Amino acid sequence: xxxxxxxxxxxxxxxxxxxxxxxxxxxxxxxxxxxxxxxxxxxxxxxxxxxxxxxxxxxxxxxxxxxxxxxxxxxxxxxxxxxxxxxxxxxxxxxxxxxxxxxxxxxxxxxxxxxxxxxxxxxxxxxxxxxxxxxxxxxxxxxxxxxxxxxxxxxxxxxxxxxxxxxxxxxxxxxxxxxxxxxxxxxxxxxxxxxxxxxxxxxxxxxxxxxxxxxxxxxxxxxxxxxxxxxxxxxxxxxxxxxxxxxxxxxxxxxxxxxxxxxxxxxxxxxxxxxxxxxxxxxxxxxxxxxxxxxxxxxxxxxxxxxxxxxxxxxxxxxxxxxxxxxxxxxxxxxxxxxxxxxxxxxxxxxxxxxxxxxxxxxxxxxxxxxxxxxxxxxxxxxxxxxxxxxxxxxxxxxxxxxxxxxxxxxxxxxxxxxxxxxxxxxxxxxxxxxxxxxxxxxxxxxxxxxxxxxxxxxxxxxxxxxx
Amino acid sequence: xxxxxxxxxxxxxxxxxxxxxxxxxxxxxxxxxxxxxxxxxxxxxxxxxxxxxxxxxxxxxxxxxxxxxxxxxxxxxxxxxxxxxxxxxxxxxxxxxxxxxxxxxxxxxxxxxxxxxxxxxxxxxxxxxxxxxxxxxxxxxxxxxxxxxxxxxxxxxxxxxxxxxxxxxxxxxxxxxxxxxxxxxxxxxxxxxxxxxxxxxxxxxxxxxxxxxxxxxx
Numbered sequence: 001x002x003x004x005x006x007x008x009x010x011x012x013x014x015x016x017x018x019x020x021x022x023x024x025x026x027x028x029x030x031x032x033x034x035x036x037x038x039x040x041x042x043x044x045x046x047x048x049x050x051x052x053x054x055x056x057x058x059x060x061x062x063x064x065x066x067x068x069x070x071x072x073x074x075x076x077x078x079x080x081x082x083x084x085x086x087x088x089x090x091x092x093x094x095x096x097x098x099x100x101x102x103x104x105x106x107x108x109x110x111x112x113x114x115x116x117x118x119x120x121x122x123x124x125x126x127x128x129x130x131x132x133x134x135x136x137x138x139x140x141x142x143x144x145x146x147x148x149x150x151x152x153x154x155x156x157x158x159x160x161x162x163x164x165x166x167x168x169x170x171x172x173x174x175x176x177x178x179x180x181x182x183x184x185x186x187x188x189x190x191x192x193x194x195x196x197x198x199x200x201x202x203x204x205x206x207x208x209x210x211x212x213x214x215x216x217x218x219x220x221x222x223x224x225x226x227x228x229x230x231x232x233x234x235x236x237x238x239x240x241x242x243x244x245x246x247x248x249x250x251x252x253x254x255x256x257x258x259x260x261x262x263x264x265x266x267x268x269x270x271x272x273x274x275x276x277x278x279x280x281x282x283x284x285x286x287x288x289x290x291x292x293x294x295x296x297x298x299x300x301x302x303x304x305x306x307x308x309x310x311x312x313x314x315x316x317x318x319x320x321x322x323x324x325x326x327x328x329x330x331x332x333x334x335x336x337x338x339x340x341x342x343x344x345x346x347x348x349x350x351x352x353x354x355x356x357x358x359x360x361x362x363x364x365x366x367x368x369x370x371x372x373x374x375x376x377x378x379x380x381x382x383x384x385x386x387x388x389x390x391x392x393x394x395x396x397x398x399x400x401x402x403x404x405x406x407x408x409x410x411x412x413x414x415x416x417x418x419x420x421x422x423x424x425x426x427x428x429x430x431x432x433x434x435x436x437x438x439x440x441x442x443x444x445x446x447x448x449x450x451x452x453x454x455x456x457x458x459x460x461x462x463x464x465x466x467x468x
Numbered sequence: 469x470x471x472x473x474x475x476x477x478x479x480x481x482x483x484x485x486x487x488x489x490x491x492x493x494x495x496x497x498x499x500x501x502x503x504x505x506x507x508x509x510x511x512x513x514x515x516x517x518x519x520x521x522x523x524x525x526x527x528x529x530x531x532x533x534x535x536x537x538x539x540x541x542x543x544x545x546x547x548x549x550x551x552x553x554x555x556x557x558x559x560x561x562x563x564x565x566x567x568x569x570x571x572x573x574x575x576x577x578x579x580x581x582x583x584x585x586x587x588x589x590x591x592x593x594x595x596x597x598x599x600x601x602x603x604x605x606x607x608x609x610x611x612x613x614x615x616x617x618x619x620x621x622x623x624x625x626x627x628x629x630x631x632x633x634x635x636x637x638x639x640x641x642x643x644x645x646x647x648x649x650x651x652x653x654x655x656x657x658x659x660x661x662x663x664x665x666x667x668x669x670x671x672x673x674x675x676x677x678x679x680x681x682x683x684x685x686x
Contacts, residue, residue: 044507057483060480061493064476065497078471079471154663156664175666179671216658220652224650225612240500246632261600264654266650266651266653267647267650269646273649275607297482
């Protein structure tokens, strides 16, 4: 099933629409307040763009630098081509250290790999510990609908019913009480897990470290208490220095949740010393390709700057209306509409590049200035080139392109069209709305088409010029 | 071919990497690592302690001031009593010598467990820009102390309050040589907004963070 069909279902889902309505704009308002605390947010965005480009322009060298430093501090750096290899590596590590239970903080790469199911199949118990991810896991491994707020689509009533059923406790209605219940259920898991798995917001080449941004403290738990820590992250996440990290930390939390800084921000380097009472004895980095390496240096390379803040989806009118699940894979919203076709193949994400109005809200808020609408448009061009669009659409665009190259014909065509449309709008009462438009019946099923004035811009311009 | 060689090989091919541009690239990389230029920073002028205090309170931490370290136990005891919290606590080894007993507290210098209610730490430094504590792990400053207990008490010497994160990295390089296993920046009590984007304090870490600034007045 494609985006269009799923989006239709989501629009008809009354409960989802109610939940999305409630969630709408909270992040937007908080971001707007938080960015003015930085004297020059625009300059900081530009600096973020420049430093991400610096890393990506010499990605191989920065990765080698990272690997060298991480290894020096006692970590093992492993590489994975795809999700299958991630699963194999993680299961190998778990078996090597006799691991029975794994606590996880949020990792989108683990979603890309379907890691939880693979761990279960290998007899290893994965426990998601981010509150949102935990809710999804106990709801039969439901996929997240937002990269930083996984249960963006759920109401507290749904969470309450799910907790009561899973925990065999009386149903609670208060969000604070629900959070406390999750804390009580998850605390013993934190203390008993043999291995922790985390994602990585950034890899710092200077020090061979991973930087983790969290609010709940679960990220700290899974990287402090178990004897083994596995970091799974994309190869594009490397940045040069701790100074660069400071710059990005002025951008990421503000763009994500509208916080000046996240509650916890950890820089983790190497393994614990024998005389330390906490910290992992074994640290593994799994650096993942899964489609990223082939984006390097290409026409979609700018997308690799992405720091996964979610601002593009928070500000996207399409995302806000259909929610994250309509996008069909791990990454929703504008960034997902670009990454999904690139990671899974354009032919497997047939109408995702169309799932945007190109209004550029996403481009304006992106903390590292990724021109998201331009990249979406480029994907649409690719679809045309590869004939992945309906024949009718390809034909219509070809005709349009031909007419547009013939100005006389274009002028005549538009003159006829605006008069025809104006005539269509007459229904005896009003004449400014078209109720049913033959060429776009689906569009006018939900709303009226505004009627044109009856004359083209060029006609009006010529007339005004005559007057003056 | 190993996955490493495959992935790096394709990255190199897409970047047009050659032996000669790898050499110049590495030189540029080393130069950048040496220069470590800073990005644009907000102006943090005036009284760093006052700004740190104000920003911490915005993050739902509570803050009080004492003149000397010896006054810390009395202040902590007052805070715990006012909030009807336990007077039994665990602390970092270096803080064990403070006169906790005189303040009616029972403080053990041992690693925190999942059932300890009050954890007392110092900090490596603190940041006025955002009201953030920076804790560096070591055998004497274990990371779990600020994480497992429901209440985190942090002792912050006023002279260790810096403007921003860049200053903290430079201090760490100067005093520690290299970054420790875990650097934890803590900005208020643990929180989540996962259910209906409604903020709740005390997700998995502490429900409350109480900061005692030492020597910040006068």
